[in-house]
Every structure is written in C-alpha cells, then in structure tokens.
Amino acid sequence: MKLRGLYAITDSQLLAGKFLKYVEAALEGGVTLLQYRDKSDDQARRLREAETLLTLCERYKTRLIINDDAELAARIGAGVHLGQSDGPLTPARALLGRQAIIGSTCHDQLPLAEQAAKEGASYVAFGRFFNSTTKPGAPTASLELLDQARASLHLPICVIGGITLENAAPLVNHGADLLAVVHGLFGADSADEVTRRARAFNALFNS
Numbered sequence: 387m388k389l390r391g392l393y394a395i396t397d398s399q400l401l402a403g404k405f406l407k408y409v410e411a412a413l414e415g416g417v418t419l420l421q422y423r424d425k426s427d428d429q430a431r432r433l434r435e436a437e438t439l440l441t442l443c444e445r446y447k448t449r450l451i452i453n454d455d456a457e458l459a460a461r462i463g464a465g466v467h468l469g470q471s472d473g474p475l476t477p478a479r480a481l482l483g484r485q486a487i488i489g490s491t492c493h494d495q496l497p498l499a500e501q502a503a504k505e506g507a508s509y510v511a512f513g514r515f516f517n518s519t520t521k522p523g524a525p526t527a528s529l530e531l532l533d534q535a536r537a538s539l540h541l542p543i544c545v546i547g548g549i550t551l552e553n554a555a556p557l558v559n560h561g562a563d564l565l566a567v568v569h570g571l572f573g574a575d576s577a578d579e580v581t582r583r584a585r586a587f588n589a590l591f592n593s
C-alpha cells in the first residue's frame with residue numbers, strides 16, 4: 387500500500403460528542419491513515435473506541451494506527467505510532483509483524499529518521515511545521531529539513547503540526563507524503579465541512 391495522502395488524527399477533547407460522526411465524515415472524504423490518539427488512561431474505553439474505529443476503517447479501506455500503545459495495536463491488529471519516549475521500534479516490529487504500519491516521531495532531526503529507518507519504521511514524522519493548538523510545545527521543523535529528508539530517506543515522510551488547507555501545499559511541494567492533521571481537519575463546524583476538507587487535502591497530492 388502506498389502511504390501518501392491525508393493522515394487524520396483523532397483528538398478526544400476536540401471530538402467530544404461528535405467522535406464517530408466526524409471520523410466517518412473524514413473517511414468519506416478520503417483518509418490514507420487514521421490515527422487513534424487518546425492520551426487518557428481509560429483502558430476499557432480506549433479498547434472499545436479503537437475496535438470501533440478499526441471496523442469503520444475496514445469499511446473504508448483505511449489503515450488504523452494507534453498512538454503510543456503497541457500492545458493495544460497488537461491486540462486489535464492495527465499499526466502503531468511511537469514517539470521518542472514511547473518505547474523502541476524493534477520490539478514493536480517483532481510484536482506487530484512485518485505487514486504492520488509503524489511510524490516514528492523524529493521532530494526536526496534527520497539522524498532520528500535514519501535510525502528509525504534502520505529499525506524498521508514504515509514512515510517517519512517531522513514537525514511541528516506551524517503553530518499547533520493541539521501540541522503547542524512540540525519542537526519546530528523547517529522546509530529545509532524536509533528537503534534534506536527527501537533527498538536522503540527512502541521511506542514515506544509524514545509532516546505534522548498546525549497543518550491547514552491554507553498552509554499545506556508547500557509541504558507537499560517539498561516532498562511530504564503524508565499530511566498529519568488534527569485541528570485543520572476536525573476543527574470544522576460541521577461533518578460536511580470535515581468531508582470537504584479531507585477531499586481538499588487529498589487534492590493537494592494531485593495538483
């Protein structure tokens with residue numbers, strides 16, 4: 387499967403009361419990867435929601451990624467996204483198998499991406515590129531870094547952090563394969579607007 391297009395990431399606070407409605411609206415518009423990102427400790431709810439998202443993703447032929455939690459990913463048969471303090475990649479690959487999608491946060495550091503590639507990551511993520519209300523304190527990354535990454539890495543490059551329809555085009559033009567978006571997608575006022583935004587993000591890859 388080609389990892390290119392919109393990477394939608396859920397936010398439990400932003401989506402409170404409209405979680406499945408907005409996720410399905412995004413899937414309607416086209417989502418390459420959907421990440422379940424829930425920073426709570428409510429394991430029962432996390433399992434329930436992840437299973438529901440998996441069923442939905444299967445219907446739309448989208449791959450589900452669990453943030454932070456390789457055990458939950460293994461339990462339901464999803465992929466995982468691991469940050470620098472979420473545990474090493476090699477055991478996660480052993481746990482999830484060769485086919486699983488495993489992503490790695492590399493902030494603004496090419497050496498982290500090179501290491502992740504060696505350890506079997508499926509994609510690497512750089513960010514944040516813009517101001518982010520979801521994660522305001524994340525380290526910043528530049529288009530120059532993206533150019534260097536594109537020239538030296540041979541796996542899909544994901545970009546994240548404050549991405550909107552207004553600012554995303556240069557990221558794609560500088561070699562991003564996946565646009566990872568929370569607020570710029572799910573911060574919409576209606577489900578129809580979420581679908582419209584998802585379509586418009588995908589259209590950036592065809593222009």
Ligand SMILES: Cc1ncc(COP(=O)(O)OP(=O)(O)O)c(N)n1
Nearest residue numbers: 453467468469470491511544546566
């Ligand atoms: C696609 C993608 N890229 C980066 C992150 C950030 O991961 P991490 O640094 O572990 O931070 P948290 O999201 O866990 O707060 C991500 N989740 N997804």
Ligand SMILES: Cc1nc(C(=O)O)sc1CCOP(=O)(O)O
Nearest residue numbers: 513514518520521524548568569
């Ligand atoms: C979860 C996350 N990680 C980041 C990083 O730079 O590693 S930025 C970020 C938040 C992404 O949400 P939004 O699209 O609303 O800015």
Ligand SMILES: [Mg+2]
Nearest residue numbers: 454468469472
């Ligand atoms: Mg994490």
